[in-house]
Amino acid sequence: MMQFALKMGLLVCFSIMVLTLYHEAFIYNGGITSSSFVIKQSKPIDMPLSSDVFSHPPGYNAPQQVHITQGDHVGRAVIVSWVTQDEPGSSSVVYWTDTNPQKHKATGKLTTYKYYNYTSGFIHHCIIKNLKFNTKYHYEVGIEMGHTTRRFWFMTPPAVGPDVPYTFGIMGDLGQTYDSNVTLTRYEMNPVKGQAVLFVGDLSYADHYTFHDNSRWDSWGRFVERCTAYQPWIWTAGNHELDYKPSIGETKPFKPFIHRYQVPFWASGSTEPLWYSIKRASAYVIVLSSWLISSYIHSMYTPQYQWLHEEFPKVNRGETPWLIVLMHSPWYSSNHDHFMEGESMRVIFEPWFVKYKVDLVFAGHVHAYERSERISNVAHNIVNGECSPVSDQFAPVYITIGDGGNIEGLANKMREPQPKYSAYREASFGHATLEIKNRTHAYYSWHRNADGYAARADSVMFFNRYWYPKDDSTTKSKRRW
Numbered sequence: 001m002m003q004f005a006l007k008m009g010l011l012v013c014f015s016i017m018v019l020t021l022y023h024e025a026f027i028y029n030g031g032i033t034s035s036s037f038v039i040k041q042s043k044p045i046d047m048p049l050s051s052d053v054f055s056h057p058p059g060y061n062a063p064q065q066v067h068i069t070q071g072d073h074v075g076r077a078v079i080v081s082w083v084t085q086d087e088p089g090s091s092s093v094v095y096w097t098d099t100n101p102q103k104h105k106a107t108g109k110l111t112t113y114k115y116y117n118y119t120s121g122f123i124h125h126c127i128i129k130n131l132k133f134n135t136k137y138h139y140e141v142g143i144e145m146g147h148t149t150r151r152f153w154f155m156t157p158p159a160v161g162p163d164v165p166y167t168f169g170i171m172g173d174l175g176q177t178y179d180s181n182v183t184l185t186r187y188e189m190n191p192v193k194g195q196a197v198l199f200v201g202d203l204s205y206a207d208h209y210t211f212h213d214n215s216r217w218d219s220w221g222r223f224v225e226r227c228t229a230y231q232p233w234i235w236t237a238g239n240h241e242l243d244y245k246p247s248i249g250e251t252k253p254f255k256p257f258i259h260r261y262q263v264p265f266w267a268s269g270s271t272e273p274l275w276y277s278i279k280r281a282s283a284y285v286i287v288l289s290s291w292l293i294s295s296y297i298h299s300m301y302t303p304q305y306q307w308l309h310e311e312f313p314k315v316n317r318g319e320t321p322w323l324i325v326l327m328h329s330p331w332y333s334s335n336h337d338h339f340m341e342g343e344s345m346r347v348i349f350e351p352w353f354v355k356y357k358v359d360l361v362f363a364g365h366v367h368a369y370e371r372s373e374r375i376s377n378v379a380h381n382i383v384n385g386e387c388s389p390v391s392d393q394f395a396p397v398y399i400t401i402g403d404g405g406n407i408e409g410l411a412n413k414m415r416e417p418q419p420k421y422s423a424y425r426e427a428s429f430g431h432a433t434l435e436i437k438n439r440t441h442a443y444y445s446w447h448r449n450a451d452g453y454a455a456r457a458d459s460v461m462f463f464n465r466y467w468y469p470k471d472d473s474t475t476k477s478k479r480r481w
């Protein structure tokens with residue numbers, strides 16, 4: 001009888017332990033912080049150029065690689081870009097609203113560039129301005145007698161305001177592999193409908209090819225056109241945009257990227273397309289460059305530093321409550337890949353991020369997914385020994401989402417033990433969505449490629465740091481880290 005009771009007692013204890021672990025793991029959404037999800041993953045390979053996703057649009061001089069991005073500071077302008085291959089053709093865009101067939105015309109500019117033995121097609125950029133908010137526009141490019149025209153459409157964002165709901169998709173390090181195609185398809189098929197994409201850098205991975213074969217920039221443009229022609233992607237430059245290769249005489253960093261992907265940097269007083277800001281609905285998005293033109297080392301008084309110094313005080317949280325920063329190289333990542341590469345930038349800028357209560361920081365570069373708790377490491381100076389990040393409710397959540405599926409494969413070597421600040425980490429391909437509900441709440445989810453379209457592998461309701469700075473951490477530990 002005693003033995004039976006003992007056995008039953010042990011069984012009950014064991015069951016409680018299991019239930020407790022279950023509770024920790026699932027109720028606290030990351031209380032056990034490392035996902036146990038393991039996917040057998042072979043290294044991604046690029047889709048061959050003969051793939052249907054890279055097909056050239058039919059017809060003479062048909063515009064290809066069509067993409068749009070925001071063209072001013074508030075969302076009433078759009079930059080339309082495309083490439084023609086046979087001859088320059090027209091740089092004009094004809095556009096009209098869904099409800100009024102009266103057509104408007106804007107004329108843009110044409111550029112080309114050479115990269116080693118590659119000569120680009122004719123790259124067109126046209127800004128269409130004074131658009132109405134929250135309106136569906138149709139547009140047509142390739143308008144020239146005897147040429148092929150193509151039509152697309154987009155929605156302008158709602159007017160900027162503090163409680164305007166808006167949904168962003170977030171992707172990074174996409175490349176052009178079969179996995180990249182799955183990631184993009186998952187984003188398109190997600191029942192959470194992103195209205196614009198925050199892209200955190202590393203687009204085509206053309207530099208993977210001999211002499212950085214720039215025809216892979218072209219194929220990438222054709223691959224993503226099915227999305228980029230219809231909704232704006234907000235571009236961040238990554239290291240695979242550098243295309244810096246002195247051995248073949250290519251010494252102008254970011255040459256293909258800057259020629260192909262224009263951004264409205266002038267609208268926020270920036271002097272370079274690598275750092276700028278936009279307002280969109282209830283969000284203020286600041287884009288930063290992890291790489292300066294010639295250096296990875298950040299210091300005070302660089303042009304980006306000067307710009308950001310003046311930029312943060314301009315953010316009016318009464319108008320745009322959600323302050324989001326995009327950069328390529330993460331500041332907080334517990335992955336072995338690129339470990340601490342963002343340090344020189346973090347040391348310089350992190351005090352401002354805490355002071356100005358940045359809500360979220362999205363980065364790529366590391367080919368895995370990770371979400372931090374709200375942490376800062378600003379107390380540290382060289383002598384005080386306070387060199388570990390601490391829980392800080394005025395600090396951002398840092399999200400690494402470089403898991404778009406590019407040819408370099410997953411970064412699956414995590415540092416052990418998992419730091420307390422790391423709320424969730426996993427080496428799987430995927431994308432994220434951020435559903436801003438109002439000035440206080442935004443529902444964030446990471447969607448793993450291996451799951452169903454509607455699945456949310458990691459979800460958090462974020463509370464706005466300015467309007468509702470309640471603790472939104474998902475792990476229980478609040479102790480000093």
Ligand SMILES: [Fe+2]
Binds near residue numbers: 173238240364365
């Ligand atoms: Fe990168």
